[in-house]
Amino acid sequence: MVRARVAASQADMLQVRNMVRRARLIFEALRGRCHRNTEHHHAGRNRADMRALSAMIDGELCLYRDVRIVGPVPGVLVGDAFNYRAELLVVGLHCHTQAGIGYVPASQVSEGHPVATSIVSSGGYLDDHDNGDVLMYTGSGGRPRNGGDHLSDQEFQRGNLALSYSYNYDVEVRVIRCHDCDASPSGKLYVYDGLYKVQSTTYGPGKSGREVCRFKLVRLPGQDALGSNTWRAARDLTDALVAKIRPPGYLTMDMSKGKEAVPVPVRNTVDQDVSPLEFEYLACSEFPAPPKPVRRGHKCCIYSKTACSEMSSKCAPSGCACVKRSGGGGPAYSADGTLVRGRPVVYECGARCGCPPRSCPNRVTQRGMKHRLEVFRSKETEWGVRTLDLIQPGAFLCEFTGDVLPADHPRIANANTNASTGASMEEWGGIVDPRKFPPRWREWGDAPAAVLPDDGEEPPRFAQCPAPGYVIDVSKRRNFAAYISHSRAPNAFVQLVVRGDEDESCPHLMVFAMETIPPMRELSIDYGVDQ
DNA sequence: GATACCTCAAAATA
DNA sequence: CTATTTTGAGGTAT
Structure with missing residues (x-):
């Protein structure tokens, strides 16, 4: 009974998580399209985020629009990070494009009073104070819209009134913090930090001399580690790595010993296990040379040595034989490598x-890692891999390497390839079968196409590729990717990649992000090892 | 429903 | 580079 209920709730969790991801991918696809199409607006005033939001509202593609949720939003995890305020509306986390306090209007509450749902804290108010677990938040009003000091007194109206009723009713308030972030296209990052409660409300003169409403919000215990604090910690850690300082708990600052483009640190603050250091590091899988040139007279980018760096040229996107070969109606990668x-x-x-x-631009995975990832020991998943950077969806993460064995190799028949979490490598034989990976690539980039009205683009016809004719043996040589854990709601997936005239039955296994991954979050892919 | 007024954006410009 | 201006979205209340 209990197990069935747990299983059901886990299935629900997977479903709502996928709904959130799908909505965000649609938003990002729409935003990208609006960003490229500036015809309806003057080139300068192009709020692609707002136009994408409008399109999603019109198409009823935003989540939880009919109900204003108080408390946790299904499918949104503590630590989730968003690039735009508009994106908060898309998933139902916050209901305003600009205002800081979201609330259920009085007309929708049986008691006849507004109740706050969420606040966005950007730290721009003089009287704000933030220790992470305790947040002093200043109410709205009395200030020119674009910032500056308070010019008049605040009143307990609208959001301020709603927050004071949240105190009276003792209900949870979602807190979203805003940070400066170069990796975000807006330059800002909105991190969901979980549920807080209003511990007190006060009214009195602020630093500007005018009366302000102030709210003391205290974080509820028992939630995941604070998103913004771990985000700051990851930034400090990255600074330490750049300065080549080895913080406590780290076994090495680069398990690849220079073989990867970015050093891969290993951290264990749980026990004495040092097994990630005890194998030969293989940065790239070694595939057998094809018996003969597979594509004789293979021609690509023959027009100009510099053509590829100019996206409008003959090479990319329209003239390149490799781009055409991938099909799908356009280049696989955008100019920034996603x-x-x-x-x-x-x-x-x-x-x-x-x-x-x-x-x-059509050689993204060959140039190696771009993001800082670390291998870490955890009580739950033994070894795992997590990111220190903010990772945008579609970003290349790493290759999944190991010794290449022919699929009909005698070792395969005896090996149990169920590499489920919890089983040690000795138990599952260290064999990873790429043919068992579910086609998660279908989910990446497909949801937006399904809802976007066609604008002349023909439906994508993909190149067909024979199933991989090999398996990967990670028992002897491997890279850190072997420590990425399994999930049925993964945040990364494996994309098959063939380069130039390589053997099509031996595609590289390349790991890409399939959602926005905040710093310090564990990476996961779907190995297809359970139902 | 139409309207006025609100707001811890985001992009462009000075 | 920062400070300021410009523009304008959806929500809320009337």
Whole structure:
């Protein structure tokens, strides 16, 4: 009975989590399209985020619009990070594009009083004070809209009134904190920090001399680690890594010993296990050379050595043979190196293409890691991998490497390839079968296409690719990707990639982010090892 | 419903 | 580079 209920709630969790991800992907796809199409607005005043939000409201694609949720929002986790205020509306976390205090209007509450749902704290108010667990929040009003000191007294109206009733009724308030962040397109990042309660409300002169409403919000215990605090901690840690200072608990600052483009630290503050250091590090899988040139006379980027760096040129996106070969109606990667949409296989330019390896936009995974990831020991998942950076959806993370064995190798028959969490590698044999990976690539980039009205783009026809003819043995040589844990609501997925004239039955296993991943969050992929 | 007024945005400009 | 201006979205109350 209990187990069935737990299983059901886990299934619900997976579903709402996927709903949230889908809504956010649609928002990002719409925003990208609005950003490119500036025809309806003057080039300067192009609020792509707002236009995307409007389109989603019109199309009824925003979550929880009909009910104003007080308390946790299904599918949104503490620590989730958002690039735009508009994105908060998309998932139902906060209901205003600008205002700081969201609330249920008095007309919708049986008692006839407004009740706060959420606040956004940007730290821009003189009287704010923030210790993480305790937040002194200043009410709204009395101030020019674009900031500055208070010019008149605040009153207990609207949001201020709602927050004071949240105190009276002793109900939870969601807190979202705003941080400066270079990795966000808006330059700001909105981090959901969980549920707080108003412990006191006061009214008195603020630092500007005018009367302000002040609210003392205290974080409820028993929630996940504070998103904003871990975000700050990750930034401090990254600074330490740059300064080559080894903080306590770290076994090494780079388990790859320089083989990866970005050092991969290993941290264990749980026990004495040092097993990630005890194998040969393999940064790239070694595939057998094809018996003969697979594609004789393979031609790509033959027009100009510099063509690939100019996206409008003959090479990309329209003239490149490798881009055409991937199908899907456009280049696999955008100019900034993010995967536009998943596909059965991505054909990158390769050794025999004429384009420059360092700048060709169709060589993203060849240039190696971009983000700082660390291997860490946890009580729940033994070893795991987490990010120190904010990672945007579609970003390349790493290759999944190991020794390549032919799929008909005699070892495979005896090996139990169920690499489920909790089983040690000795138990599951260290064999990872890429043919068992569910086609998660379909979810990446497909949801937006399903709802966007067609604008002349023909439906994508993907290149077909034979199933991988090999398995990966990670028992001897591997990279850190083998420590990425399994999930059925994963935040990353494996995309098959073939370069140039490589053997199509031996695609590389490349890990890409499939949602916005905040710092210090564990990475997960779907190995397809359970139902 | 139409309207006025509100707001811890975001982009462009000085 | 920062400070300021510009523009304007959805929500709320009337």
